[in-house]
Amino acid sequence: MAVTQEQLAQRSGNRCELCKAGNGLAVYSVPQSGGYPNADVLLCQTCRDQLESPAQMDSGHWQCLSDSMWSSEPAIQVLSWRILKRLSGETWAQDLFDMLYLDSELLAWAEAGVIPDAGELIIHRDSNGVQLQAGDNVVIVKDLDVKGSSLVAKRGTVVRGISLTDNPEHIEGRVEGQRIVILTKFVKKSS
Numbered sequence: 001m002a003v004t005q006e007q008l009a010q011r012s013g014n015r016c017e018l019c020k021a022g023n024g025l026a027v028y029s030v031p032q033s034g035g036y037p038n039a040d041v042l043l044c045q046t047c048r049d050q051l052e053s054p055a056q057m058d059s060g061h062w063q064c065l066s067d068s069m070w071s072s073e074p075a076i077q078v079l080s081w082r083i084l085k086r087l088s089g090e091t092w093a094q095d096l097f098d099m100l101y102l103d104s105e106l107l108a109w110a111e112a113g114v115i116p117d118a119g120e121l122i123i124h125r126d127s128n129g130v131q132l133q134a135g136d137n138v139v140i141v142k143d144l145d146v147k148g149s150s151l152v153a154k155r156g157t158v159v160r161g162i163s164l165t166d167n168p169e170h171i172e173g174r175v176e177g178q179r180i181v182i183l184t185k186f187v188k189k190s191s
Contacts, residue, residue, distance in 0.1 A: 003027075008042035016044035017076050018083075019064040030075045032112035041075045051079075055123065059090050066092075069100050074109075077102060081110040122168050130189045132171060134164050138187035146180050153180065158190055 005027050008017075015022050024045030043051075050057050062083050069080035081100055087093035102110055124132040127141055137160045144153040159173035159182065170181050 003038055003040045005042065008040060011073075012042045015042075016047055017041045017071065017073070018043060018047045018068045018079065019061065020068075021046065030078055032109065038073070039075050041073070041079065051083075054086065057083075057086065059087050059093065062087060063092060066096055069096060074106055078106055078110045081107075085110075122164070122166065124164050124168050124171060124184055126188045127185050128188055132162065132164065132184065132187075132189060135161050137190040138162055138171070138173070138182075139190045140175075140182070140186060141188055142186050144182065144186055146175070146178070149178065151176060151178060151180075153182070159187070 005025075008027060009025070011017075014025070016025060018041075021044040025042050026045070026048065027040050028043040028048050028051070030039045030041060046061060050061065065080045065084060068076055069084070071077060071080075077100070081097070081102055084093050084097035084100065088097055126132055126138060132138065137158055140153050140155055140157045140159065143155050145151075146153060153175045157175060159175060161173070163172040165172060165181070169184050171184055171187065172179060172181055174180075
């Protein structure tokens, strides 16, 4: 049974359930819940942004977990465990992580969605070193012959709505109606 934002606001006192901020609140569904009931929590924009972009995590923001990790809500316990695990290189975070106890069922849920370390994240960068995201628009900076085709992707061609691949040096996009793989060193992010 899904919990409504109003129910979460009442449960949390209309505050972020992790950092206690009172603005920009929205429902956040804890990933990899494995069908666990009540996997929704109320979080502020800052907490949601950092959970959705782990490479941008600000460890100072998460010192608030010293209070919220003791919540009786399983979803808050799981999120606290995941964040502290991700930040375990920080002494304070490791100390909190060592104190946090989860029963075997919650521990399995927490481990199913561990936030990757920055070194494990695949980051795509254009020819200028700017980070690329799925859906970005890029401009081709060199004429490119497309393998297996007579198509030549001309310099200056805008490729809209790129997709990222498992290889940080490759992106995918449509050029003249054909989906192709492009080396990131031959594109620059378009504004």
